[in-house]
Structures are given as structure tokens and as C-alpha cells.
Amino acid sequence: MEQLTTTFYAQPLWAQTIIGLALLAFASLALNYVLKHVILRLAAPYLDRKTKTIDKSATWLATAAPLLVISRGIALVPNLPAEVYDLVRNVAQALIVLSVAMAIVKALSYANELYERLPRSRNRPIKGYVQVVKILVLCGAAIILISVLIDQSPLLLLSGLGAITAVLLLVFKDTILSLVASVQLTTNDMLRVGDWITMPSMDADGDVIDISLHTVKVQNFDKTITTIPTHRLVSDAFQNWRGMAESGGRxxxxxxxxxxxxxxxxxxxxxxxxxxxxxxxxxxxxxxxxxxxxxxxxxxxxxxxxxxxxxxxxxxxxxxxxxxxxxxxxxxxxxxxxxxxxxxxxxxxxxxxxxxxxxxxxxxxxxxxxxxxxxxxxxxxxxxxxxxxxxxxxxxxxxxxx
Structure with a gap:
């Protein structure tokens, strides 16, 4: 070991830097390979085989580990300029934040898929709420990611949000309207997946196939798809034929x-x-x-x-x-x-x-x-x-x- 250390430091400075970077890259790639091609494959039989969403969540989470090695190990590379060190560390940490956020987003999608397998999901869909949580997670990740890249505290960015509240309300106007509409539709049991609805103002006449935060998809009887903004189902009139279907007579x-x-x-x-x-x-x-x-x-x-x-x-x-x-x-x-x-x-x-x-x-x-x-x-x-x-x-x- 002492001989290897002596030989390493006997190299020119640029060679030491290249060797250090190569070793760091090798360590991160080896860890990435072990996590994704060994550990995840061993865990595959114990994961849910009905969906690939949980696999994607685990893959994103596994991606964070090699990036963590890079963000910590870059300090051990000798003779590296401070600017390069800060850049690599900040970028690696930003990618870690992105990987963890995407893992959480995929985990939320998997939770929604599990809920949709339950019988009560037809009456009480939670897809809209899950999408709201996803937006909050991604917004929080974006704030942390930017603060990491500029090497500033997230509180500094949050303190400036008050000045752009009006802009945010304008940008997310449809999202806010859709969130309120989704709560009303779900709470009052006005709409379920599988309901036959008619909405002349939107040329919709068919079965509801998807209810999300921003849109409701209706497959018309001619097999075309009509996409209706969620808030329009609260502000405009539509006819739901569920009562007819449940009565057993037409x-x-x-x-x-x-x-x-x-x-x-x-x-x-x-x-x-x-x-x-x-x-x-x-x-x-x-x-x-x-x-x-x-x-x-x-x-x-x-x-x-x-x-x-x-x-x-x-x-x-x-x-x-x-x-x-x-x-x-x-x-x-x-x-x-x-x-x-x-x-x-x-x-x-x-x-x-x-x-x-x-x-x-x-x-x-x-x-x-x-x-x-x-x-x-x-x-x-x-x-x-x-x-x-x-x-x-x-x-x-x-x-x-x-």
C-alpha cells in the first residue's frame, strides 16, 4: 500500500488528477452496476410483477447512490481546481435531488395503482390528489436543486416567493381551478370512471375512462376521445347516466x-x-x-x-x-x-x-x-x-x- 501511495504521488500533478478522476468514475460505475444489475435483480421476485412503476422508482433511487459517491469523492481527487470541484459537487448533488424526487413521484404513481385495484377506487378516485402531491414534490425539488446549483440556502429562494406570488397564481391558475373541481367532484360523488355522461357543450357523449387533476377523458360511442378540463365539469352542466345504470332499467x-x-x-x-x-x-x-x-x-x-x-x-x-x-x-x-x-x-x-x-x-x-x-x-x-x-x-x- 505504501509503495502504491509513493508511486501515485511520484506522478506529475496532472496525472494524479486524471488517475483520481478515473478511480472515482470507476467506483461510481461499479456501484451503479452492482445496485441495478445485481441487487435489483435479486429483489425482482419480491417486487410487484403487475406493474413496472415500482421498478422505475427503485431504479431512480439506486441512481442516487453513485451520484452520492461522486459528490463526496470529488474532494479526494488531488490538484483539482476549486471551481471544478464546486461545479462537480453541486451538479452531483443536484442530480441526487432530482433522482430522489423522481423516485418519490414513481412511488406515488405506484401507490395510486395499488389503490385503483381496490373496488372502492371506482367511487373515490385519488389520482387528482396524487398529482397535486407530485407537483408539490417536484416544486420542492426544483427549489432545492436551484439552491444547490447556486450554492445558496433554499430559504433565500423561498424568501423571494412573496414577490412572485401573483405570477405563480397566474401560471398555476388552471391547476388551482382543477384541484378545487377535483375535490368537489370526488366529495359530492359527481363522477366516476366508467360513468356514461353527456356534455353537449364539449361534444362529449360516452364513458369516462380517466379522471386526472387537469382533465377528464371521455370515450365517445364512436370511439373518439373527448378531453374535458376538470373545472368545466363543475362550471358547466353535464348529464350523468349512472342512476339509470344502477336502477337496472332504461x-x-x-x-x-x-x-x-x-x-x-x-x-x-x-x-x-x-x-x-x-x-x-x-x-x-x-x-x-x-x-x-x-x-x-x-x-x-x-x-x-x-x-x-x-x-x-x-x-x-x-x-x-x-x-x-x-x-x-x-x-x-x-x-x-x-x-x-x-x-x-x-x-x-x-x-x-x-x-x-x-x-x-x-x-x-x-x-x-x-x-x-x-x-x-x-x-x-x-x-x-x-x-x-x-x-x-x-x-x-x-x-x-x-
Whole structure:
């Protein structure tokens, strides 16, 4: 050892410096290799294999050790100018701060990934809060990094923040708005990943696939992605269909428009003929008995038909629609079910169907709704009623041919 030391100091000064730098570089590279290619590989079986985030965090942390060797060992290199020594030490320490900060950022990402594996994460996402902590960590690291590079106390930089508060508020305006919005969305349970939302002002109509601090991503039903600023979900109106999905039923609200000129009273023979409808037997029997009792009580022997109550074809059709919906196996129980006559207009008399299917699946819902209206549209002529539609070229040709 003494001989090696004597030989080392027998070298020219520049050679001593080069040898010292080479030894320092070798020590840091050897430590880097041992940490990343030996220790981390030995620890790999014990790390989470479902993600690479924890590996990246460990890699960044391992990078700090060789840099620490350089920042401490540079003082042992002989004949090094003070300026070079300060530069290498400060740069190494700054890189250590950056490595530790990145390791913390990756560790926070891993913590968020672990949380997202829990069932309650769908109702209470924490991604926005994690991003806020990341910003704070990186801002703190930036202050320490700059103070290390200029070789000044971090307190000196912090003391000057008061003068640039207005600038910081302007720069981070969107971040502050998004943070407040994220807290409101999460606290009030207004939005979850997987919710179907519609927001016309942003041309969004689809499923929420990601909620972050600054943006919410919505995959529209045409597979395009709409990115919505988080604060817009608080300041603007949007519709969340989660309640529909959780209820287990989806609403049908559609009208059949009848020609007003075909609405009339039914005579006794037509009433008897309508008894062929199994679903109308009970209704017709009860209704005829009710009308007969009313006429006997109120008319007092009068026999003018204009003064009597009589069944109408449109009323009987509504009764049939109600019975058909009550019978239909895919109409959900426990939901509101109505068949209502809307106000007459230039396009006829609308009969609105209001009910709920027993499924929220889009495809099944459309099939059920289509089957119901296929049947109801086809059954209308059986009541001597006609559907209303605007005159077409075929209608005009038929009229001219007469």
C-alpha cells in the first residue's frame, strides 16, 4: 500500500488528477452496476410483477447512490481546481435531488395503482390528489436543486416567493381551478370512471375512462376521445347516466301519432268484435258495465246517443297498449308505466308510451323498444285508426289518380 501511495504521488500533478478522476468514475460505475444489475435483480421476485412503476422508482433511487459517491469523492481527487470541484459537487448533488424526487413521484404513481385495484377506487378516485402531491414534490425539488446549483440556502429562494406570488397564481391558475373541481367532484360523488355522461357543450357523449387533476377523458360511442378540463365539469352542466345504470332499467319514451280524422265512437257490434283480443276482455266487460250504469243513472230514460257515454276506438287502443306493456316480459317491474294521450296538434294526436325495460344494455334496449313499437304500429288498424304522416309522393300520386 505504501509503495502504491509513493508511486501515485511520484506522478506529475496532472496525472494524479486524471488517475483520481478515473478511480472515482470507476467506483461510481461499479456501484451503479452492482445496485441495478445485481441487487435489483435479486429483489425482482419480491417486487410487484403487475406493474413496472415500482421498478422505475427503485431504479431512480439506486441512481442516487453513485451520484452520492461522486459528490463526496470529488474532494479526494488531488490538484483539482476549486471551481471544478464546486461545479462537480453541486451538479452531483443536484442530480441526487432530482433522482430522489423522481423516485418519490414513481412511488406515488405506484401507490395510486395499488389503490385503483381496490373496488372502492371506482367511487373515490385519488389520482387528482396524487398529482397535486407530485407537483408539490417536484416544486420542492426544483427549489432545492436551484439552491444547490447556486450554492445558496433554499430559504433565500423561498424568501423571494412573496414577490412572485401573483405570477405563480397566474401560471398555476388552471391547476388551482382543477384541484378545487377535483375535490368537489370526488366529495359530492359527481363522477366516476366508467360513468356514461353527456356534455353537449364539449361534444362529449360516452364513458369516462380517466379522471386526472387537469382533465377528464371521455370515450365517445364512436370511439373518439373527448378531453374535458376538470373545472368545466363543475362550471358547466353535464348529464350523468349512472342512476339509470344502477336502477337496472332504461326508459322508453316514444309516441305513436294517430290521424285525428279516424277517431270515433264504437258501436255494440264493434265492441263485441274487439273481444277477440284476449288482453281486452276484462277491460271491455268492466268498461261496458260502468258505462251502462252511468247511462241508466244519468240519462233517466233518454235514448239520444249523443247524450250517452260510449267507448271510443282511441280509448280502447290505449287500454290495449297498457295491457300489452303489463304483459310484456321485458318491461321492468317497480318502474313508472304510462300510456298517455298528448295534446292534439297539426301532426295528429300523439299517444306516448312511457315505461322502463328490465335491462340497461344498449343493444337489448333497442331490440325491446323496436319489438314493442313494431307490434303497436301494426295493431293500430285493428281499431279502425290510422297513423299520421306527412303526405308523400305516393300519396299525391294516389290522390291524382282518383
Amino acid at each position: 326508459r322508453i319514451k316514444r309516441s305513436i301519432v294517430l290521424d285525428q280524422n279516424t277517431i270515433r265512437f264504437l258501436d255494440d257490434e264493434e265492441v263485441l268484435d274487439l273481444k277477440k283480443f284476449k288482453m281486452l276482455k276484462t277491460y271491455l266487460a268492466d268498461k261496458r258495465e260502468e258505462i251502462a250504469e252511468w247511462n241508466a243513472r244519468e240519462l233517466d230514460g233518454e235514448d239520444a246517443p249523443v247524450n250517452a257515454r260510449r267507448l271510443t276506438n282511441i280509448g280502447t287502443l290505449r287500454a290495449y297498449m297498457i295491457a300489452y306493456l303489463q304483459w310484456h316480459p321485458r318491461i321492468g317491474d317497480g318502474f313508472t308505466m304510462l300510456v298517455r294521450q298528448m295534446a292534439p296538434g297539426p301532426q295528429g294526436v300523439p299517444i306516448e308510451i312511457y315505461c322502463f325495460t328490465d335491462t340497461t344494455s344498449w343493444g337489448e334496449y333497442e331490440n325491446i323498444q323496436g319489438d314493442i313499437f313494431d307490434h303497436l304500429l301494426a295493431i293500430v288498424p285493428e281499431f279502425d285508426l290510422a297513423l299520421f304522416q306527412e303526405p308523400t309522393g305516393r300519396d299525391m300520386s294516389a290522390a291524382l289518380a282518383r
